[in-house]
Amino acid sequence: MVCSSKAVPLALCLLLGLSLGSGAFAKDDAARLAALKSRLKAIAEETTYVEAITRIQRLGRSFGYYTDKGYFGEAADLFTDDGTFQWGVDGLYQGKAHIRELLTRHGGGSLQDGPGLPFGRLNLRMQLQPLVTVAADGTTAHARWREWGLLGEYKKSATWGDAIIEDDYVKDHEVWKIKARRYFLNFEAPYQGGWAALKPVSGNWQSAIARDFPADAPAAAQYPPFPAVFVPPYDYADGTLRAIQSRAPFDPPRRPDDELGRLEKLADAKELQLARAHSVRAIENLQAMYGYYIDKGQWKKAAALFSHDASYEFGQSGVYIGSAHVERALSLMGPEGLEAGQLNNYVMVQPIINIADDNRTAKARWRSDVQLARGGKGRWGGGVYENEYVNDKGTWKFSKLHYYVTFWGDYDQGWAAKPYPMDPPSTAIAPDRPPTVVYQSFPKLQIVPFHYNNPVSGKPDPGEQE
Amino acid sequence: MQRPATRNLGPLRGIALAIVLAAMGMSAARAQGGTDLQDIEKQLNGLGDRIQRLQDLTDVEIVQDAYGYYVDKAQWRNLSELFAEDATLEIGGKGVFLGRARVFEYMHVGLGKLGPHDGSLIDHQQFQCLPTINADGVTAQIRCIAFVMSSGGWGHNYYENKFVKVNGVWQFQKLHGPFNMYSGYKVGWLDNTILNTYPEKWPPWPDLPPTVMYLTFPNYYVEPFHYLNPVTGKPMPPPSPRAGGEAFGR
Numbered sequence: 001m002v003c004s005s006k007a008v009p010l011a012l013c014l015l016l017g018l019s020l021g022s023g024a025f026a027k028d029d030a031a032r033l034a035a036l037k038s039r040l041k042a043i044a045e046e047t048t049y050v051e052a053i054t055r056i057q058r059l060g061r062s063f064g065y066y067t068d069k070g071y072f073g074e075a076a077d078l079f080t081d082d083g084t085f086q087w088g089v090d091g092l093y094q095g096k097a098h099i100r101e102l103l104t105r106h107g108g109g110s111l112q113d114g115p116g117l118p119f120g121r122l123n124l125r126m127q128l129q130p131l132v133t134v135a136a137d138g139t140t141a142h143a144r145w146r147e148w149g150l151l152g153e154y155k156k157s158a159t160w161g162d163a164i165i166e167d168d169y170v171k172d173h174e175v176w177k178i179k180a181r182r183y184f185l186n187f188e189a190p191y192q193g194g195w196a197a198l199k200p201v202s203g204n205w206q207s208a209i210a211r212d213f214p215a216d217a218p219a220a221a222q223y224p225p226f227p228a229v230f231v232p233p234y235d236y237a238d239g240t241l242r243a244i245q246s247r248a249p250f251d252p253p254r255r256p257d258d259e260l261g262r263l264e265k266l267a268d269a270k271e272l273q274l275a276r277a278h279s280v281r282a283i284e285n286l287q288a289m290y291g292y293y294i295d296k297g298q299w300k301k302a303a304a305l306f307s308h309d310a311s312y313e314f315g316q317s318g319v320y321i322g323s324a325h326v327e328r329a330l331s332l333m334g335p336e337g338l339e340a341g342q343l344n345n346y347v348m349v350q351p352i353i354n355i356a357d358d359n360r361t362a363k364a365r366w367r368s369d370v371q372l373a374r375g376g377k378g379r380w381g382g383g384v385y386e387n388e389y390v391n392d393k394g395t396w397k398f399s400k401l402h403y404y405v406t407f408w409g410d411y412d413q414g415w416a417a418k419p420y421p422m423d424p425p426s427t428a429i430a431p432d433r434p435p436t437v438v439y440q441s442f443p444k445l446q447i448v449p450f451h452y453n454n455p456v457s458g459k460p461d462p463g464e465q466e
Numbered sequence: 467m468q469r470p471a472t473r474n475l476g477p478l479r480g481i482a483l484a485i486v487l488a489a490m491g492m493s494a495a496r497a498q499g500g501t502d503l504q505d506i507e508k509q510l511n512g513l514g515d516r517i518q519r520l521q522d523l524t525d526v527e528i529v530q531d532a533y534g535y536y537v538d539k540a541q542w543r544n545l546s547e548l549f550a551e552d553a554t555l556e557i558g559g560k561g562v563f564l565g566r567a568r569v570f571e572y573m574h575v576g577l578g579k580l581g582p583h584d585g586s587l588i589d590h591q592q593f594q595c596l597p598t599i600n601a602d603g604v605t606a607q608i609r610c611i612a613f614v615m616s617s618g619g620w621g622h623n624y625y626e627n628k629f630v631k632v633n634g635v636w637q638f639q640k641l642h643g644p645f646n647m648y649s650g651y652k653v654g655w656l657d658n659t660i661l662n663t664y665p666e667k668w669p670p671w672p673d674l675p676p677t678v679m680y681l682t683f684p685n686y687y688v689e690p691f692h693y694l695n696p697v698t699g700k701p702m703p704p705p706s707p708r709a710g711g712e713a714f715g716r
Contacts, residue, residue: 037502352535
């Protein structure tokens with residue numbers, strides 16, 4: 001019936017209908033469709049990228065949980081078959097079997113008796129402050145971690161461990177694995193006396209384990225541990241700042257009120273949600289990067305992470321404004337690069353990161369534990385950051401850093417027996433403004449104001465006090 | 467019928483055919499466009515699910531980290547509001563407390579008055595948190611370390627917690643905090659350790675007995691891992707009794 005005498009008008013009608021209904025389709029719509037497809041591809045790639053960061057964080061944290069309970073085989077399983085572990089200056093151990101034996105010898109336990117630790121062994125190696133960079137092709141990645149160790153044997157020894165870990169990762173059949181770990185031991189210090197009592201090493205400081213269980217290859221480079229100041233090379237995957245970047249702020253244009261427009265709006269929404277999830281990881285990396293620079297007295301590099309009009313406030317030392325003044329404020333902690341015997345560890349943990357709905361700004365609460373050494377004396381510190389950040393054309397920067405000191409305490413006697421007060425504003429490098437909040441540190445205690453409401457009830461802090 | 471009709475079109479036949487073919491072609495293009503759009507929407511929604519999981523990971527960790535900051539300053543009201551109405555809490559060897567009101571009581575009666583008190587430091591730091599969002603998208607788990615720096619010294623404990631998403635908000639469904647090591651400051655964990663708690667150690671009394679009996683350092687206990695080894699995909703075996711350190715456990 002189609003090709004009856006009505007065939008011609010029908011065909012014409014069809015043709016006309018098509019032309020009237022979607023005349024733009026051939027040109028504008030085709031271009032819009034192509035743009036949408038290209039955005040879809042970019043969203044897929046960025047999703048995979050952010051997922052990669054979370055998977056690498058998971059690998060590192062799993063390593064911590066396995067080694068601290070003597071699951072050394074399971075920890076070695078996180079490496080590729082030909083994976084390497086360079087331990088301090090001891091050398092390079094290659095392959096899962098050797099890595100397992102290395103971890104077992106350092107942590108206690110037994111190669112024969114399966115997972116677990118012997119009575120009285122403590123091998124807590126907390127894996128903290130990840131700074132993850134995924135390479136552009138998405139198949140390799142890099143991370144820096146801090147290991148804080150509580151080590152020892154009941155009634156025999158109690159030891160602090162401090163190390164920086166530089167890891168290379170590879171994605172092998174969709175599974176991320178550790179390919180090469182460079183474990184830069186900074187110190188293993190007896191609890192009595194702590195790190196401040198350590199003497200400089202001279203000559204070979206390889207461990208006894210390296211003599212009994214020689215490495216497969218020598219370490220790539222020799223370096224001195226604390227009290228020398230050694231900066232492990234920052235092997236950010238390819239030297240870019242990708243680690244602290246996410247999507248630049250973006251106002252989507254008004255989308256046409258048609259089917260394609262509906263999908264464009266859907267893509268806008270997904271893109272924004274993804275950008276905000278990506279920004280969370282960029283800010284984790286930024287805060288970690290800041291901490292690693294502060295550790296080693298790299299004030300210039302740390303100050304470069306601030307926006308030009310950013311503010312910096314530490315304890316009761318007043319407010320410094322602008323990245324140049326931030327750098328001067330940081331230098332109150334010591335000379336650029338520190339001096340031998342100075343320890344300046346600021347551990348960045350416990351983030352609560354809230355990205356603004358438009359992905360232009362963010363706020364975060366962090367905790368920092370502090371391990372210091374100055375003039376042969378050790379000191380503990382603890383406090384809370386309430387920071388603000390700005391998305392500067394896709395690169396996240398500090399717009400406000402505010403560290404509230406909870407306590408300072410003497411290493412030998414502890415913070416409870418011998419707390420120290422905060423420093424007053426410097427007269428040598430005076431702040432731009434006085435402290436915004438006046439308070440005293442431990443033994444006085446107060447609640448550091450929260451930038452967020454209760455994340456479950458949504459209520460502001462009732463501040464109840466009995 | 468058809469053949470004669472077509473034949474009758476005479477010279478128009480070719481034009482008609484061309485138009486029909488053109489129309490069919492356009493229809494195919496339009497159908498192709500429709501398929502594309504459906505496919506794009508499907509892919510966008512699929513990516514949206516993955517993006518939501520990324521946000522969930524952050525949201526779950528925020529609840530856990532917020533808990534730590536509330537413990538710091540004895541903000542028990544705030545803390546208990548992080549729990550679902552029917553959530554459970556089990557910390558150390560004190561047994562199980564049922565429901566949000568009992569969570570508040572455990573903290574308030576057991577651990578002290580509301581708010582920070584000068585001289586009493588109880589920093590309850592959350593380290594190395596490893597969250598997992600389950601496939602259903604509305605339940606999740608986390609493994610964390612609580613590293614304690616208090617007026618009394620050190621503590622190192624674990625959390626293996628469960629979360630539930632209610633009306634779009636993640637909250638604690640079950641909090642389980644097995645103790646690992648507590649020590650004083652003077653000699654650290656050298657020979658100064660503090661035993662696990664037990665139900666009658668101090669009020670309030672639990673609703674249910676402890677789900678697991680274990681000893682703390684210098685012994686140790688391995689709380690089962692909620693997640694598979696991220697590389698091998700295998701579950702974690704229990705510790706070998708021959709390793710020598712385990713006294714009691716599940």
